[in-house]
Amino acid sequence: MDLTATTAHLAAASADLVRLVPAKLVDPVLAGVVLTAAPAGLTLSATDRERSASVESPAIVHTEGRVLVPAKPLAETLRALGDDRVRLVVEGSRLAIRTDTARFALPLLDIDLHPGVPANQETAHGTVSGAHLAEALATVAGTASRDDALPLFTGVRVRAEGRELVLRATDRYRMAIATIPWTPAGETDLDALVPAALLQEIGKQVAAEPAVELRTSANSFTATWPHSTATTAVLDGTFVSEANIVLSKVDTTVETDADALSAAARRVALHTNPRGVVTLEVGDTHLKVRTTPDAEGEAEEHLKATPTGGRTSPSYQSRYLVDALRPFAGGPVTLAIQPGMRATILTTPEPGEVKITYILVPIRPQS
Template sequence: MDLTADTAALADATAEATRLLAPRYTEPVLAGLLLHATADGLTLAGNDRERAVSLSCAAIAHTEGTVLVPAKPLAETLRALEDPAVRLVVEGSQLAVRVPGARFALPLLDRDLHPGAGAPATDPVAEVDAIALATALRTVAGTAAKDDSLPMFTGVRMHGDGTLLRLVGSDRYRMATASLPMRGTAPFDVLVPAGLLGELAKLAGGTVRLHTAPNRFGASWGSVHVSTAVLDGGFLSPDAIQTSTVDTTLRIDAGALAAAVRRIGLYTDAGGVLELAVADGEIRLSGANQRSGEATEHVKADVSGGRTSPSFQVRYLLDALRPFTGQEVSLGIQPGMRATIVSAVDPGDVNITYYVMPMRAPGR
């Protein structure tokens, strides 16, 4: 294989492919990237038997061919180059990366041990706007668990009914849901690993096409296609959370509340728990720590219903408020240890709801 390509374009394509591949591998060969050069350009593909990605990049192929090379070193080398054009050429058992005055050589990996580029994309079952999808995923995927010991909580449930895409994520202590418009041809309901969706939210542009196949889910935009094995997620549903016992509702500026929470958080104990006490026309946030002292701050709010004093972990409450920056939010507080429901007073096309569990206050 021998080709010449624009350095910046090839660096971007390689970096995108590397980010969409899984960060950990059971076999070194799965960390490789397949480069397939033809008269039509260059195709980059990776496959770790669960996640597969492919995309194309413009290139002039002097000699057509396919090689497998370590993905991360190739991406880092291309990113470090400043020359406008780069040449990739097979030299013995290495792939040489050449620019005027410099040569970098990567080992060729055994293609026979690699699972290949993966199955081609199925026809899309839905299309969504990339910006709207990214807005929803930044919140919903962020609530999924990071602990692989409970894999069912490491995914985002995606349910499409033809006109609306609904997303649900939870780590057992909080849950976020979002809905956004979609154009669909067939209903689907899958649990997709949140790690991949988090990268998709950062990289996708234009219109994102969603694909489903038995036990797999895929997304594509431009020349990029990524697919993954799905998880078992029929249990993950906001219907499992009781919301009929809200007895106190607050309307408050999300930014003002978040700023106060951050300040009071400086005075909380090691668990980072603060108390939110509801009064007439305001709420009072308080925290105490034997070493740093104590703090209290009052924030104006429209209050309806009863009076209550739930406690929350600072980090979780800030995460719940972050999607609503610049908006007025409604906090539906339920008695006891039931979830508090956070939503925008005037939601847009992307309608997000966040459920955050209260914590037991220190000393109670």
């Protein structure tokens, strides 16, 4: 194999691949990247058996070939180069990375031991805007649990419902739901629980793309956008739904500025104990954010608000409340408050093409 490429393009492609399939395995073969040089350019691919991805990069191919080298060292070397052009060439048992003034060499791994990137057998697919998908995932994927001991809560349920794609995730204490426009390309509805960590990275990479194709099969999920494809095994996530949450007992609604409420919650939480519990006290014409006086001190802050319904004083962990307000930054937010320990529903009065609903479970106030 022998090729020449623009360093910036090749470094970006290798970095994208490493983020889609992080090399965390002891097995050097599965921690490697397959480089395939063909007349059309260079394709970089990787898999850890659960997850796989491929990224295309433009290159002038002098000699076609296919090799396997360590993924992370390749990405780090390319990122560190200051030259505009780089040459990759097989020299004996090494892949040489050459510039006009330097040479670096990586060992060639046994490509015959690599399982390869599997082809997807799709049963449902369609397309969404990359910007819409990125905006939705910025909220929803962050709501999934990071506890690998509960794998079913570490995913995002991606479900097509007519002409809309609905993304849902929960860590049992909160749930985020995003609805975006969806263009189906088949009669079978898409429905899969996809690892949130992968979707977060996909969201970052597709934000500027006009279209992203999503496909599912019986046990896999694939996202494809220009020059890149990512595939992962899926979980059984049909239980991730708001259907079992009572959302119809709302007796108080409050409309206020999301940024103001978030800032107040952060300031007030500085004067509470490590649990960070803050209380929202709904008055006739205002909203008061306060703590319960204790040894850590006390604080309260009044905000302009438009309450409707009865007075109430739900309490929340401040970090969860701040997270719940983040997708509504820069505008108003409506809090639909239910009595007792029932969930609070956060929405925006005037949703755009990406509709966000955030469901937050209150916490018992400190006595």
